[in-house]
Amino acid sequence: MAQPIDIYFWPTPNGNKVSIFCEEAGLEYSFKPINIAEGDQFEEAFLQISPNNKMPAIVDPEGPDGEPISVFESGAILIYLAEKTGRFFPQEPREKYRTLEWLMFQMGGVGPMLGQNHHFRQYAPEKLPYAIERYTNEAARLYGVIDKRLGQSAYLAGDEFTIADIATWPWLTNHENQGQNLDDFPNLKKWYEGVENRPAVKKAMERGKEVAEAGLTLDDKTRDTLFGKGQYQKR
Template sequence: MIEVFSWPTPNGHKVHILLEECGLPYRATAVDIGAGDQFQPDFLAISPNNKIPAITDPEGPDGEPISLFESGAILVYLAGKTGRFLPRGDRARYEVLQWLMFQMGGVGPMLGQNHHFRQYAPEKIAYAIERYTNEARRLYGVIDRRLAHSRWLGGDEYSIADIATWPWLRNWKNQGIELSDYPALERWFHAIEQRPAVQRGIQVLADRRKPITDERAREILFGSTQYQRR
């Protein structure tokens, strides 16, 4: 059974959703990032960047165990393991992978900064809020233009590119976005939202998450604890 070390965040939801879509047996182990679980030695042994999610699979390549960190790498691995949600043909495969990389390199980091400065920063910095709100709008526009000509991000079939991107857009209201401004994206968003596996995936560990309000959690997530050598 695959063990997923995770927390109910967009990056965690990616893996939860794909596991539900594939029907693979798994166990979700909570890594409470507000309590500092991500800095524990056992977790760092499989996720040296102290970020969720990470997985261990006792039946990895050639039947040998494997552990993986980085959500994009995990999605590619699980898609390869099951033969689902990543095309086999080279051209179609690269079409999906470029949009997966777009999420990993653009959507995730930029919307993460948007969340930080709009919701979590101890002081409201107008320049940062404007910068990352504008960048969110730009990225939504890129996705909308793509989906105006393609049913799914990677082409004709639902894929790990869609699974990776959708959780990051769930907080569109808090990102300063009006979803109706992006009609093709809105159609795609609701189509994914209605998938039973997606609905199950976003409930994984959902009862464990709580608003980040106490100063200790804020320090762990955003303060000097993050930058200690380990």
């Protein structure tokens, strides 16, 4: 019987990617909560497997050579798990690189830009109109790119559900707080609702919420840990 993969996790879009993949692929996994509000991400034991002090990370007790392996960065984790299982990552060259294109689109564009959107619209201590407008507009632009693509194919990389979809969908679950209305993006909305209703996605999201049922309370201590000098200490 396969040993469960440990997911160092908090229910953020990047964390949810990994549990969604595991549920979709039928992989056993267990959560190792990393409470980012309390600063767990800076603990030395976690830094040994995620030197950039970001979650998620995984430890697979049954790595490629039969020995444990740790992997950090959510995109790398998805590629690792996809290659381990042979799921959601086409190997025909054209399909493979199309999948990688859209995965990198999420890693380099959707995640960072929507993350800045969240920060300035929800978390920044000052409401800065320039920043809010900039990142709300950039979010709309990215949604438009996705919408156009999904007018050409059922999923981001083509006609099959892949790690590109798994990576992107969690970042759009907070669309209202990003200042976006899915009705403005009909192709994206259809895809979004289809992914949302996949049984494995539902189960992963439910399990993730159980890790942090109370959500994030943004007091001064938490703000410092996530965004202030506590984030930038040399470690």
